[in-house]
Amino acid sequence: MLGISVITFALSNIATDPIGAYITDRTPVSVIAEIRKAYHFDDPLPIQYFYYLTSLVRGDWGLSRSMSNEPVTGVIRRLFPASIELAVVAVLFQIVVGIPLGVISATRKDKALDHGSRLLAISGTAIPVFWLGLLMQYFLFYQMKLGGLPYLPSAGRVNEFVLLAHPLKTITGFVLIDSILTSNFPVFLDALAHIAMPAFVLGFAGLGLITRITRSSMLEVLRQDYITLARAKGLPERIVIYKHALRNAINPTITVMGIVFGNTLSGAPLVETVFSWPGLGRWAALAITGDDLPAIMGFVIVAGFIFVLVNLIVDILYSIADPRVRLG
């Protein structure tokens, strides 16, 4: 965490003159010097870093120019739930589809489905997500709508009109959770339809990787003697695979989840821009063209923090899934 703050400090205070955020072309020279003094920009770098850290901890992350000078921490608090909701649904999609697909590919090695999952993995690593998102909008929204078929919405988090007809009380900020808590099912279904495409696109790149890792580690485990024994005992194949084999094959998948999550975070600015998703990623993407440095740094700190946190969770899950790790 401290390391991330060193990088963002180096980028915002050493590589550029931080005073740029506080002045315009018309600020008089004498005032510039005063501002420089007031914000400690004339002190030696280690002392500047100290001031930088204390203001980070105090929650003063600067103002976001692209959000009409709203404080960065305020914007983050407001947009955070939308981004997390999207990322969590994407990860759930990866787990729910990727792991069973990997297991089935392993048990039917070199059959059609196995080749299909290999194709999925290769295309997942090579496809530009923003392009996939646009094409899906074209087919699942535009063409379906033209053909009079049921279609998925192409932009936003929830339909304004549905929201007007069934007002939603904000409890957690997560539309999906709030609508369930208040039994507001029209909003829930609408939000689910809105999140389906962006979550699929965001999760797609990692899906193939998770499938392939699960497959190869399942193949390894299925060769072991105790699997043969379990089969010889006459246990049903379903129990052998999901209880005996998967339990021992899951760890590499958990490890790769941490890496995949990093990719998912990186995809957020792209996918949120394409689907007009009102989250942190789109804000950061807009901040790029608006030269809004405090916003970008805020996004980097939040993304870095989440990434470190997720890797910690991965380590904990690891020891739960495999008690042998705890002894070591």
Next chain:
Amino acid sequence: MFGIILVVTILIVTTFAPLIAPYGPETRVWEEKLEPPSAHHYFGTDNDGGDIFSRVLYGYRLDLSISLTVVILAAGIGTIFGAVAAFLGSKSDELIMRITDVFLAIPSLILAMAIGAVMGRTPVNLAIALTITRWPSYTRLMRGQVLVEKQKLYVDAARASGGGPLRILFKHVLPNSIYPVVVNGTLDLGAVILSVAALSFLGFGVEPGAAELGRMVADGAQFIFTYPWVVTFPGLAILLASLGLNLVGDGLRDILDPRLRR
């Protein structure tokens, strides 16, 4: 095999782009804007009347040269740091590895966004930003490789015959531990092309309207429903380049390291 054909084809059309492309990258024919694909314009035309087929070929040139620069620089810097860390050990090892830890704690595309935003949105800065985010993985890879390699007998033999540490490192150890870097570099090239396109899509690198594949997708995004070919072909071009490089990288790994073959 498919991967090699794909990569070679892309390399040929990229090298001879000026001979193959029917139009220049910035040629505009305003009367023929947003035309669908035809015998006249293979991939159709964009909003400014530019020929998308020609622009894709020139886009490949730009994207491939940026990506290749990034991978060569990152692999070069990363390899040297990794080799030095492993070979000297103790304090320099500790220091270099802690630095890589910090860089690897932030997802690379997001870190590149931050660096690129600070330095300004030009293609050269885009390449520098990506290089800064890419070298640590090579350092890790090389360090592990050299740690294994320097235990081997031939290193002792070289030292016994009076070779200095630098000579041993560069003449004996490096050539024997370089092959994973080559494999990783090929696979990385596929990923870097995606990153270059993604960052250009977000507004880094080239100006709007330039013949760069990610930028072309971004410029065409507003016409996705009415003129889908403007987006489809540049995106497909990115996909094919990345796909080919991934396949070739996988193939190289199988050849150089048969143990990993499944």
